[in-house]
Amino acid sequence: xxxxxxxxxxxxxxxVVRGGAVRPRRTTGARxxxxxxxxxxxxxxxxxxxxxxxxxxxxxxxxxxxxxxxVSPLGLLSALLIALVWAFPLxxxxxxxxxxxxxxxxxxxxxxxxxxxxSWTARTPGWVLTAGVALGVLTWQLRFLxxxxxxxxxxxxxxxxxxxxxxxxxILLVGVALPLAAAVLVYSAVGPAVVAALRAGELTTAxxxxxxxxxxxxxxxxxxxxxxxxxxxGLAYTVAAVLPLVMGAVFLRVPLLPxxxxxxxxxxxxxxxPGGVPxxxxxPGGVPxxxxxxRAGPEVVVGALITVTDTSTIVLDPVTGVRFLPNGEVRSxxxxxxxxxxxxxxxAVHGWPVEETALDWMMPRRPIVAVDARCEGRLPxx
Numbered sequence: 001x002x003x004x005x006x007x008x009x010x011x012x013x014x015x016v017v018r019g020g021a022v023r024p025r026r027t028t029g030a031r032x033x034x035x036x037x038x039x040x041x042x043x044x045x046x047x048x049x050x051x052x053x054x055x056x057x058x059x060x061x062x063x064x065x066x067x068x069x070x071v072s073p074l075g076l077l078s079a080l081l082i083a084l085v086w087a088f089p090l091x092x093x094x095x096x097x098x099x100x101x102x103x104x105x106x107x108x109x110x111x112x113x114x115x116x117x118x119s120w121t122a123r124t125p126g127w128v129l130t131a132g133v134a135l136g137v138l139t140w141q142l143r144f145l146x147x148x149x150x151x152x153x154x155x156x157x158x159x160x161x162x163x164x165x166x167x168x169x170x171i172l173l174v175g176v177a178l179p180l181a182a183a184v185l186v187y188s189a190v191g192p193a194v195v196a197a198l199r200a201g202e203l204t205t206a207x208x209x210x211x212x213x214x215x216x217x218x219x220x221x222x223x224x225x226x227x228x229x230x231x232x233x234g235l236a237y238t239v240a241a242v243l244p245l246v247m248g249a250v251f252l253r254v255p256l257l258p259x260x261x262x263x264x265x266x267x268x269x270x271x272x273x274p275g276g277v278p279x280x281x282x283x284p285g286g287v288p289x290x291x292x293x294x295r296a297g298p299e300v301v302v303g304a305l306i307t308v309t310d311t312s313t314i315v316l317d318p319v320t321g322v323r324f325l326p327n328g329e330v331r332s333x334x335x336x337x338x339x340x341x342x343x344x345x346x347x348a349v350h351g352w353p354v355e356e357t358a359l360d361w362m363m364p365r366r367p368i369v370a371v372d373a374r375c376e377g378r379l380p381x382x
């Protein structure tokens with residue numbers, strides 16, 4: 001996908017002559033919207049991180065401030081990037097398709113100075129769209145790859161219609177022949193998986209695999225001019241409103257701290273009076289103590305490891321909250337692997353589960369090893 005041709009000069013910077021005086025043109029609506037958007041975009045990841053820490057602290061301000069003090073910012077950003085890397089191709093390709101559809105359907109309403117969608121389309125280079133497709137191939141699950149193919153072919157067909165309006169043969173090949181050939185190839189590959197999904201009652205998986213190849217031919221040409229502006233802008237606003245909510249819902253389930261199991265020895269025996277008051281050999285009145293000695297047994301604390309200080313190992317216990325374990329009582333620690341998610345779908349395409357991404361498929365599998373007893377909250381056998 002190469003560069004799109006120029007859309008004309010930037011009229012927002014041209015002076016306006018009124019009453020013999022030259023006045024600068026006021027900032028247009030699209031430029032104002034861009035300024036607000038550029039202000040909001042850097043704050044959105046920070047908002048997600050703060051909400052995730054607030055949820056992790058169970059809405060306790062003291063716990064949240066403790067997490068902010070010790071949690072690594074690089075770890076937070078890494079978790080955010082890994083969890084939400086799929087959102088970049090979705091946003092770029094969706095807005096790219098809607099903007100180019102508006103441009104060829106209603107060219108008189110395609111005003112980069114007043115429409116944020118038109119401005120995005122006019123200023124986005126082709127290599128960004130190409131990078132979005134490549135990133136989507138690697139990070140989207142297999143069941144979403146037909147949708148990615150549909151968006152990519154839509155972009156290619158709409159770009160061809162815009163750049164080569166006087167070459168009907170090229171438009172026919174890119175807008176009709178290529179989508180039909182792609183649909184035949186996709187159906188030959190995923191056809192058995194669609195049947196398996198229908199038999200298993202997975203209608204959503206069957207629709208994601210079967211509908212996009214057939215729908216690719218629908219939007220390779222212009223829409224009626226009277227409906228294109230309202231439809232494209234309405235869909236763009238809907239995606240812009242829903243996408244942050246979906247990203248937040250996904251990120252709030254991402255672990256930010258390593259899960260560890262800490263084996264703690266029992267506390268030292270403490271002599272107490274019958275009333276439970278700690279005592280040495282006598283009570284404060286000088287009477288010899290007849291108390292008993294209490295001793296807490298060894299235990300395993302499983303939770304999110306916050307940090308290890310000079311005196312304590314700080315663990316966020318999912319049941320009791322933050323626990324400060326004295327380092328002198330810590331016998332051992334072990335890092336517990338993250339539990340793998342339970343697969344929702346049983347459908348696979350030539351051995352490739354539909355819930356796995358290309359990165360999952362290419363990377364080596366983690367060896368299956370026995371789970372340490374401490375990760376299950378049990379004391380190890382010695």
